[in-house]
Amino acid sequence: MRLRPAPSTLARTAVLASAVALIACAGQAIAAPAPDNSALSATPFALDARRAPSGAKFDSGMQGFSVESADFAHGYLTKDLLAERLKTLGPHGVLRLGGYSMDLVWPAFGSAADAPAPAQAIGGTVDQTDLDSLKHLLDSTGWKVTLGVPLKSLIDPAKLKNPAKDPAPQVTMDQVVGEVKAAHATLGDDLLSVEVGNEYDNVTTLTPAEMWSTVKHYQAEIDAALPHAHLKMTGPSANTALTNSVINGFADAALADGPDAPRRTLAEMASHLYAGSHCGTSTATMAQLMSPDTYLKARTKLQGIKAVGARLHHTVPMTLNESNSASCSGQPGVSDAYGSSLWALDHLLETAQNDVSRLLFHTNTAAICGDFKPRDSADYPISYRYYGAFCAADQTQLDAHQLSASPLYYGLWTFRQLPKGHFVDLGLPDDALGNLRAYGIEDEHGKLHVVLINVQDPAATDATDDTVSMKLPRGMHTARATTLVSSAPGGLSSLDAGAITLGGAKMTPAGTADRTPQSTPVQVGPGTSTITVAPGSAQIISISR
Template identity: 25%
Template sequence: MVKLSRFSLLSALVVTASATDVVVPKHLPTRELLRDGYAYSLEPVWTQDYISSNLTRNLMKVIASITGKPPTLRVGGNTGDQTYYHPELNVSAAALPNTTVTNTFNISNAWFEQWGSYFPDGTDFLYTLNLKDNSSAWENAVREAGAAYSVLGDKLKLIELGNEIDHFINKGWRPPTWNVAMYVQQWRNISSQIVSSSWYKAASHPPKFQAAVFADPPWLPDQQDEIDDFDIINLTRAGLTEQDKIGSYAVHLYPQSTCDTARWYRLSLNLLSNHSVLWHNVSQYVPQVAAADKAGIPLVFGETNSASCSGRSGISDTFGAALWNVDYVLLAASIGMPHVYFHLGANAEYSSFVPLPYQHKNESLEAGIRSLFYGHYFMAHVLASNKQQRVAQIPTANSSDFSGYAIYSPGHRHHEELHKLVFIDLQVWNGTQGLSNPSTLSITDSTSHSAGLRPVRKVSVSTSWKAGTCLDIIRLQAPGTNAKSEISVSGVSFESQTGDQVGEPQGETVIVGEQGRVCFEMQAAEAVLIEGKQLNDRTVY
């Protein structure tokens, strides 16, 4: 018998549940699901803000306590190509003219030391070098790489050469002839200098490179009036496939944008909270993944979030965005993109959490936790496993308002066995509670509420699990799609200033019925994780 959440219970008393039947096929094409598949990208100029309080560290420890591994952190972004290494600098870093509008970001070894020692033990780092400055044979970038490794050591796993290099013509950093062939030539020049450096040769585990770092999606016309040949297919055809150097390729994706008036007016929470739209955005990378697979190098979403140019409050900081990012990470992994790096900026409206109070658009915002972090906390339970997990989309759970994923682990004689199920209800249901959050803009608090009572979905899933098996259910919940607060994962939330846990997990179980059928209810705008019941550190099916 399923124990309903308080939101589900109230709705179920007066609403007839709609029925959804799902079949999990015995054999599905699976891809790797990593414990740190949900990662972060931190704008270099904002690093000092994020380490100026304990909030960031505490939240990363929360994730590590579930998955056993802290999230991977990329320090990179637009200001990566405006960064200059000055070992003689008498401060750790200096943004000119300021952190909000930066033309030059000067750093010293102390800057690497500050953030390198801040994050939990076991954190893997990726650092973006300045590819813009090609003076003196990229001397600045080569020195940056040496300085980063001298401080971070083996914690530095990957190095990027430049950020969104397909926008370099538009920015005036490369000539109109800039294309993949020129990029490959310059990439090999810089990487060869780094690899031949004495520190690199002496390193026991030297960092590899994350190549490509392209911004424009392959199915859209080039947005920057540049030669439109920057994609993974062309890159691998050009021969940039050195597995001894390259640890991964990266592309960036922002499904919406605030960068210009036309796209600002098209912004919509309804579009973000829509699995069909997400599939349209992510599926265009299937041929790109195939090219990367052929080269034997994984492709990742190296920077992403809900809307480019820092997001939009009222969309990016709502519960709908939290459901979107759960769907996003699992969908990306299921097509073969094992890491998704969500971008952070201390004044960005899409940031999962903000470490310090600040003034923004005539409002005084507090430090705090926003909805996206709860998506990550829920995902931590999905990613956690002492076995290597693999994931697949479930064909019969694939519509605009409902998606599902089957997660497998090695079983008897190395056959894949069903390990977990994740379902996400993406119906837009706007409630009347949890509409404000002191770390978000109050002017964007929702005033639109859904009529009637919150719908409930009765789900019946045919699985390979044995009848009588006891399963745990974990729920990602909020009062509605438009909520900015009152979000929890099966009763657990976090104190917004410190990241301390509030509340204890509310246990919920379901028993597998005849012929492997699993039946449960979920409300509109909710995600559920179903897994074998944990008994004495053993997963029992």
């Protein structure tokens, strides 16, 4: 049960707020001091970790990145540029090559191997040298890849919603099959699947049943060329709508072909989900990103995806193969701010807890921080994105493959510290979500790992510590905590990624940590422990028997 702050807390909050307002009104050329939250009483919460693990499995290897096909076409998926950044996140992960530019690249394969790219191919040209570089990257990291192929130019033009918007080069099925053959020959088992189109429901009028038929047609063409490869497909990669009507319709069409049809055709059923939007006149705020409403909307979406997986009898993995804080390149001041690290950690755990098998964050791969290009620029598909996981301070650093970690990357790195296991329900009520997010994982050795995230903004005058009293299983008596925190005064909106640490460790521009994250002891009493989590921080508490 959540308890209200003591009256003295509210009084001190009001006094502090009045003082800040007085400074602002005085018109003096001095800055208001950062809020002193140390004077505020903590908000208490009670959790119970004694429940048996639930059916939801946990594997931190579920995370990865979605990158634009244009990044691939421009030769950015290289060992020198990305290997250390991927290995730091673990030996297992997935790269998805796709995004909006999936229909804007020119596959130089098949009969088009030596043909010049048409003017519409603003995403660049993919050829064998790109596949060779990708092979070196995958061999170095242990990661795998899904390959996106064009859709718009291979369907009836009457089915396009807006043919004049970013007209696609006229790619043929011969080119698609040629690229897949070359990818399979080069990558082998590291090629997980072939994805057909990106958010088809945004750019075409194809029904879910028609999209299912299209995916089957692509697979048949690929099977004819590679009869022994048994490559499967990714679909439908529907848009970011909070409803699941598209994947439900897609599942209906697949099941209409027989109960085994989805498993024979699909390596995964993919959806997209963004917490907010920066498309058109839409804007996202930090308060919205961290709000209970955003969390609950995501949970509804994820539970719907989980239900579709159940309808398929769990024979096809359900994935979010494109996700992030705000669509359309992210929201400046939000997607690139410290709060996105806490949100990313929370989003990964919430997604895993709802039985979704994989979550890929859309990112740039080679960009200078802040070097954003407008949508009508030819450089748009490969320009800086505010929600990117890493970027270079300047051209010199980019040329030297020195990419600084963004707040988003720190969230993924924190998530990677967790071991395989099963989720334990801690009993956190929904009315606590404005202050706290909490997850429990029991690993394969019976050790309990609890993740506590205080989502309050430390720059706010009414932010409080979260004091979490947790009942523990019998025999657990030793605990240590690893903390994700920023020392910057801007709170969740701080843009200083260099102020973020995980267990005192930071990421270097070389893509590695400057030290191993350190943990500190946590006091454990008979059957209980009380943990204090500061505003705008997260803790992983590992408790042993």
